[in-house]
Amino acid sequence: MAALQPGTLKRKSSLPVWLAIGWRVAAVLALLALAVGVHWIERDGLKDTADGQVSFLDIIYFTSISITTTGYGDIVPVSTAARMFDALVVTPIRIFVVLLFLGTAYNFVLKRSWDRWRMTIIQRNLQGHIVVAGYGKTGSEAVDELIARGATADNFVVIDADPDAIAHAQACGCIVVQGDATRDQLLEDVRITQAKAMIVAAGRDDTSILITLTARHLAPDLPISIIVRNEDNEFPARAAGATTVINPVSFAGLLLASSCTGTNIAASLADLASARGKVALTERPVRVGEIGKPLGAIATGLGVQLRRNGQAFSFADPEAETLLAGDSVIEIIATPLAQA
Incomplete structure (x- = not known):
């Protein structure tokens, strides 16, 4: 389930979960092997208080205990080289391993729980908002214009599959969700039934029409504005449930025709349409x-x-x-x- 993100945006990792955990385990084992190797080479600098002999198993035991805890004192470094290695190398390794495990726990357990909790809080307060499906050139300009007319940025929920578009929307203060707006579950997550209006500007007519159809099926009374590039798609867009269908090519033609009969008509129409x-x-x-x-x-x-x-x-x-x-x-x- 896509998560609403009003705070710091992070791009979804391309690594599968098992590989992300695997490289962390490999890093810990590599550091452990390094410490074991150096301790074995410098084993004369260690003292076993139990039998006086430091075997390879004793080295593995001592290294593991030194990295995970502060040690029990049964095997101790006595030479200057061994003590310096433990102080300057093993201690940083211990700190790194702890941070690595804490980061793993955060990414795969705590963060997901935190995101689910944040999503629940945001969803609880979502009402009377405007859902924007597609934050390309047209969608972003529509949001900018509505903000210029007095709307607040946090009243918009932007849906887009492009992480760059999501980052742009979030920088403007919008609530964002990266995903596919044609999916019922995602539209339910953004509380489409509680929305004030919806703007559909997915960049492709077929995708925009499918988004409109999905939204209309979930919210029968929701005002939906859609932009289509092809004149032939205006009827399918209305049939899908769009309240308003805008064809920029046709509108541009009207402006061009008006400019032939009056040089200031196009500028006046633009003035009427903009809050600026x-x-x-x-x-x-x-x-x-x-x-x-x-x-x-x-x-x-x-x-x-x-x-x-x-x-x-x-x-x-x-x-x-x-x-x-x-x-x-x-x-x-x-x-x-x-x-x-």
């Missing part, structure tokens, strides 16, 4: 005090369109003369930049 402009295009539900009034009478901004029962009406349509409960208003408002 002087005006912004926003959508909100009709307020109680606005019911029964025309769209042009709203006081919060310039009403340009309303949505009613899935249909869009402009400010010039007869429907815009009377706002009803349940309508959504699309308006142009001044941003703080314009007011500064």
